[in-house]
Amino acid sequence: METTEKMKYDVCIIGAGITGAMTARKLAKYNVSVIVLEAADDVAMGATKANSAIVHAGFDAECGTIKARLNVRGCAMMPEEAKELDVPYKMCGSLVCAYSDAEIKHLETLYARGVENGVPDLKIIGQKELREMEPHISEEAVAALWAPTAGIVCPYELCIAACENASINGVVFKTNFRVCDIRKEDGIFAVSNGTETVYASYLVNAAGVHSDEIAILAGEANFPMHIIPRRGEYMLLDRSEGNTASHVLFSCPSANGKGILVSPTVDGNLILGPTAKAIDDRDDTATTSSGLEEVQRGAKHLVPGVNTRAVITQFSGVRPTPVGADGDITKSDFCIFISKAVSGLLHLAGIESPGLASSPATGEYAVALLAEMGLVLTEKETYQKGRPEKIRFRELDDAERAAVIAKNPLYGKIICRCETVTEGEIVDAIHRPLGARDLDMVKRRTRAGMGRCGAGFCSPRTVEILARELGVPMTEITKCGGNSVILNGGEK
Ligand SMILES: Cc1cc2nc3c(=O)[nH]c(=O)nc-3n(C[C@H](O)[C@H](O)[C@H](O)COP(=O)(O)OP(=O)(O)OC[C@H]3O[C@@H](n4cnc5c(N)ncnc54)[C@H](O)[C@@H]3O)c2cc1C
Numbered sequence: 001m002e003t004t005e006k007m008k009y010d011v012c013i014i015g016a017g018i019t020g021a022m023t024a025r026k027l028a029k030y031n032v033s034v035i036v037l038e039a040a041d042d043v044a045m046g047a048t049k050a051n052s053a054i055v056h057a058g059f060d061a062e063c064g065t066i067k068a069r070l071n072v073r074g075c076a077m078m079p080e081e082a083k084e085l086d087v088p089y090k091m092c093g094s095l096v097c098a099y100s101d102a103e104i105k106h107l108e109t110l111y112a113r114g115v116e117n118g119v120p121d122l123k124i125i126g127q128k129e130l131r132e133m134e135p136h137i138s139e140e141a142v143a144a145l146w147a148p149t150a151g152i153v154c155p156y157e158l159c160i161a162a163c164e165n166a167s168i169n170g171v172v173f174k175t176n177f178r179v180c181d182i183r184k185e186d187g188i189f190a191v192s193n194g195t196e197t198v199y200a201s202y203l204v205n206a207a208g209v210h211s212d213e214i215a216i217l218a219g220e221a222n223f224p225m226h227i228i229p230r231r232g233e234y235m236l237l238d239r240s241e242g243n244t245a246s247h248v249l250f251s252c253p254s255a256n257g258k259g260i261l262v263s264p265t266v267d268g269n270l271i272l273g274p275t276a277k278a279i280d281d282r283d284d285t286a287t288t289s290s291g292l293e294e295v296q297r298g299a300k301h302l303v304p305g306v307n308t309r310a311v312i313t314q315f316s317g318v319r320p321t322p323v324g325a326d327g328d329i330t331k332s333d334f335c336i337f338i339s340k341a342v343s344g345l346l347h348l349a350g351i352e353s354p355g356l357a358s359s360p361a362t363g364e365y366a367v368a369l370l371a372e373m374g375l376v377l378t379e380k381e382t383y384q385k386g387r388p389e390k391i392r393f394r395e396l397d398d399a400e401r402a403a404v405i406a407k408n409p410l411y412g413k414i415i416c417r418c419e420t421v422t423e424g425e426i427v428d429a430i431h432r433p434l435g436a437r438d439l440d441m442v443k444r445r446t447r448a449g450m451g452r453c454g455a456g457f458c459s460p461r462t463v464e465i466l467a468r469e470l471g472v473p474m475t476e477i478t479k480c481g482g483n484s485v486i487l488n489g490g491e492k
Contacts (some may be wrong), residue, residue, distance in 0.1 A: 009033045009172070010375065012191055012200030014179050014214055016043035018155065018356055019348045020206035022363030027370070028169035030377040035198055035451070036163070036171060037191065039178035039210075041481035042441050043434060044159035046208040048356065049444075050234070050285065050317030052261060053155050054248050056354040057094060057147035057488075059114025059122065060258065065333040066365075068117045071354045072360035079358045082153060084385045085161035088266035094150035094248035095125075095134065097141040103252040107145045110253075114147065116196060120246055121148050122346045126286075127229070136244055136303045150248055154266050155356050156444050164387040167433035169380070174198070174482075182218045189218075189344065192288055202375055204346045204366065209282045209320040211349035219342045225322045225335050230283040231290035232274025233316040235299075238452050241310045242268040247304045258353070259370070259438060260298025262306060263466035267447065272299040272306065274317070292431065312452045322350025334358070336365065338373055346370060364365075388432055394420040394447075415465070416458040418451020427460060432467045437470065440480040 013020045016038035027034050041233070058072035082089030098104045107124050114122045130137060131145045141398045167173060181192040182203070182271035207214040215223040237244075248263040253306045257276045265271050275291045296308045310483045322332045332350070346369055350361060355362070365475060371377050382468070391404055393411055405412040411424035429445035436442040439449065442462055449455030449462065463486055467474040478484040 007186065008196070008199040008201070009035045009372065010200065011035075011202045012037060012198055012205055013204040013205060014157070014191070015046070015206035015208055015211070016044045016163060016175070016209050017048035017206065018044070018159045018162070018359040019208070019351050019362055020204070021048075021159045021166065022359040022413045023204060023206060023366040024166035024171045024363075025162040025350065026367045028171050029380055029383045030367075031380050032375060032377065034166070034199065036172045036173045037177040037179055037193075037198060038173065038175045041176050041422060041438070042444070043082050043163045043173065043175070044156040044335045044444070047352070048159045048208075048320060049085070050315050051155055051232070051356060052234075052263065052266060052271065053152055053356070054087070054094070054354075055091075055151040056119050056265060057114065057122070057150040057154055058119045058354070058357075059110045059145070060253065061117065061145060063113055063116045065359070066336050067334050067354070069335065070358035070361040070365060073119045073364075074354070074358035075151070075296060077360040077364075077489055078085075078151060078153065078357070079162070079165060082158070085158065085165060086390055087158045088155060089151055089153045090266055091149060091151040092247050092264065093146065093148040094250060095130065095144040096250045096252060097130070097137065098143045099138075099140050100142075104143050105143050107143060107343050110145050119147060119149065122146070123262055133289050134245060134247060136305055136306055137249065138302060141302070145400045149215035152248065152263060152266050158356070158359070161323050161387055164433045165385070168387065169383055173434055176401070179214065179217065182214075184219070184342070185243070187344075189233050200329050201342045202346065202370055202373065202396060204348060204370075206348045206351075206356075207287055208351070209318050211347065212322075214345060217350060217424055218339075218345050219347075220339060221341065225324055226351055227282070228321045229279050230285075230319040230321045231277050231284065231291075231316050232280045233287045234271060234273030234314060235292060235295050235308065235381070236265075236306065236315070237270040238310040239268045241270040242285045244270050244303060244306055251298065251302060252433070260295055260301070262299050262302050267450070269312070270306070272296070275474065276319070279318070282318060285316045285318060289318050291316070296415040312454070315428065319352040321349050321352050323363040334362070336362070336369075337468065338369055344373065346373065391425060391428065393422045404434040416446075416448035416462045417449060418453050418457075419449075421446045421458070423465060426465050427469055428441060430466065436466070438466070438478045438481055438484075439486070442466065459486070
């Protein structure tokens with residue numbers, strides 16, 4: 001990093017969702033200084049936190065789009081990426097189910113598109129094979145498009161892991177930094193949150209649902225796209241229902257998107273959703289009774305016996321749907337391009353689905369574009385491809401458990417009974433790179449509080465551990481930053 005009277009970086013990335021995180025991880029291989037600015041108090045707090053968690057195979061995107069290319073490549077990269085980052089990932093395959101001759105015709109279109117996009121091993125299967133693969137599928141489903149390379153991953157864990165990896169390789173992260181002003185000073189970007197300014201030669205706009213606003217702040221007077229926020233609501237079912245489906249189950253897509261799906265998660269739950277509703281407020285992640293009714297209807301269309309009473313939580317995420325000048329959302333592509341209006345500016349904007357599946361390839365492509373823009377890249381000899389070891393006590397056998405407890409007795413204390421999370425894991429989550437500072441950060445890093453009791457039992461203990469490890473009073477510990485304090489009044 002060049003040091004003048006002000007700290008100047010080679011690259012500043014705005015947004016620590018999966019797009020910014022994977023770009024930071026891929027840039028961290030090189031001798032360049034990088035800073036990531038994130039408005040929220042943690043990474044992975046935008047669309048990356050709340051989505052279907054599917055690594056799509058790549059037959060959905062129109063042929064010839066950036067989306068199609070990055071999806072297929074990202075899906076192919078994901079197994080190695082997840083392995084390097086020690087993130088749970090499962091290549092379980094996906095099935096798009098057809099209920100009529102017209103829908104079978106649509107499967108044929110998807111099949112042909114997938115083949116042209118380069119998706120391997122696609123196959124249209126009949127009802128018998130479908131029912132053998134998915135015994136609970138609706139008897140009215142008569143055929144399906146089988147894509148064995150599709151998979152599932154934990155999206156926020158993938159993002160946190162990519163950020164941890166970037167961090168140990170020298171990338172600087174600033175959270176609670178909402179960019180509100182961008183200027184060019186002597187050819188250098190001055191990026192400010194109103195109280196602090198960061199300087200960089202290259203600027204990467206990875207601000208998700210706010211990426212069109214960032215483009216305008218950066219000087220794009222005629223940015224060719226604006227974002228329509230479209231919310232998707234979900235229900236997450238208890239692990240008891242995890243075996244209801246073994247593959248990602250889709251209905252035939254419509255102009256509105258891929259429709260409601262039923263899918264296992266890497267943690268053994270079952271996820272149902274999402275809806276697709278245009279909303280006004282880009283950050284409105286509420287759930288609604290009508291939305292959740294639609295989720296249940298859509299899930300029962302695929303799996304009539306799905307036990308929606310076993311819901312343990314509901315949530316929603318907002319898609320950054322990019323709309324071009326003609327206002328047609330069905331033709332949308334990822335808005336990834338080098339700005340012509342502002343030199344040194346790269347847009348990774350309007351990345352809606354399959355942005356998660358594409359993310360390793362998007363990061364790789366972003367680095368190539370930065371090189372094209374003039375960023376000099378030489379490989380870093382000290383680059384580490386992984387992240388610090390993470391112990392998942394729940395997944396260990398008895399002998400392995402005994403060994404980790406012998407090394408550190410805190411792994412012998414269960415704090416979250418639903419998810420079998422130990423004090424050792426919570427302490428580790430607090431002291432890792434980009435460590436947890438509130439209850440939800442602990443939850444996303446360890447799963448403490450993710451279970452069916454809704455964090456009722458473990459929260460008080462986690463608050464104590466956070467306060468002890470961070471050296472602050474318990475009254476300062478929050479649920480999710482800001483004013484979300486948990487305890488009022490004095491401590492005894
Ligand atoms: C309902 C739904 C279902 C989906 N399902 C799938 C799926 O199954 N598979 C798949 O591949 N994709 C899926 N996607 C798409 C995927 O989630 C997104 O493409 C991906 O998460 C986008 O990542 P991102 O980093 O571009 O954006 P985000 O994750 O939204 O990150 C952008 C970040 O920028 C930050 N930011 C914004 N403004 C500022 C500012 N002014 N200053 C600083 N920081 C700022 C935000 O806080 C945020 O953290 C789904 C999306 C939704 C909403």
